[in-house]
Amino acid sequence: MHTWLLPEYLEDILPPDAQRIEHARRTALDLFAAHGYELIIPPLLEYLESLLTGTGRDMELDIFKLVDQLSGRLMGVRADITPQAARIDAHLLNRQGMTRLCYAGSVLHTQPGNSHFSREPLQVGAELFGHAGLEADLEVQQLLLKTLKALGLTAVHLDLGHVGIFRALLQAAHADAELEAELFRALQAKDVPTIDELTRNLDADLRAALLVLPTLYGQREALTRAALVLPKLPEIGRALDALQTLADDLAASGAELYFDLAELRGYHYHSGVVFAAYVKGSAYAVAQGGRYDNVGKVFGRARSATGFSMDLRMIAVHLQQAAAKRGILAPYSGDAALAAKIEALRAAGEIVVVELPGQEAYRSEANCDRMLVKTNTGWEVRQQ
16 A cells, blocks of 8 residues: 555645645735735634534535544534634624625535545635625625636636525425425426426416526526516516626626526525636636525524635636746855845845755755855855
8 A cells, every 4th residue: 555645636736836826825815805804714623513504504415524532522624614704703703794704724525526626625715794785795796806817817707696586486386395405406407307397286487487497597688588587576576686786787897797597506505696707718617606694693693694715726727837936046154144145135035045065966956047156246146
């Protein structure tokens, strides 16, 4: 057995990939901070019931579980930081007005999302609590698009939906939990024959609406068509109005807007607008989010909430391969003037590597293209 092998779908991040990911992390967090989002660092482990509360219920199969040797209680390794942010907002900060939080850290999944995903995403995200209006949804969507632009990602495609439409149809049909689950699965697969079979006993108008829902996707004309063919239920009208407003407000963002009214990503905890961002060359979303009101209720306070997150490992795949910054090689010496020169160069942003005794033969591995050389006027940087 090879002791250096890692488990499947887990991997080391080596230079220069680690450098690119770290640059993306800093860029995102700095941008979030400039918009008033405060950094939190939740623990990697929590008691299992906390991680499975609210937004976490959909992730039960994703969570690695273990027994706490101190308390004997079951613990879990977080599979998503969003529920932790909701707990912090509702239970620890306990603010009356809006709270903006951001985070960056590893999460762990028992299974990869697909054959190309790691089981250890590096999640970075932003969450806005305490505002139920569409203005909050717009803020986080604009922040997402600004973040992708700051990272150098272009040709962004933003996919928008609203879980309230499907919920309104189910409520009007008085659908039980079993039918809801089956229709949910069929809609995600856009399996119209199965939807046809499942809705045979429903009211004709509601059945027609559920059958047409998988076809309501595309650019803004999809919203126009939806307004014509879906039942005139108040919840559906409000959902379509919200998407139309977002389409107007995001028109100048530079992103290509796309609408899919059968997209129910995060359905069991999202409560309104949902969205996902794609970039050219990727079949999978590089970021996703949406509204998840009242998640904090289980932590003591019902709070409106909306936000997004993205996996820096996936983001890094789409970033341009920047040439690794090369350094300056310095000799090993007790010369005070050399030490001062080295510190001055480092303070100016240069990488300075001190060559320890006996390492001259491995100089090419130091990734340096210049050297510090002593001259009559002091220590100078020269090309190697």
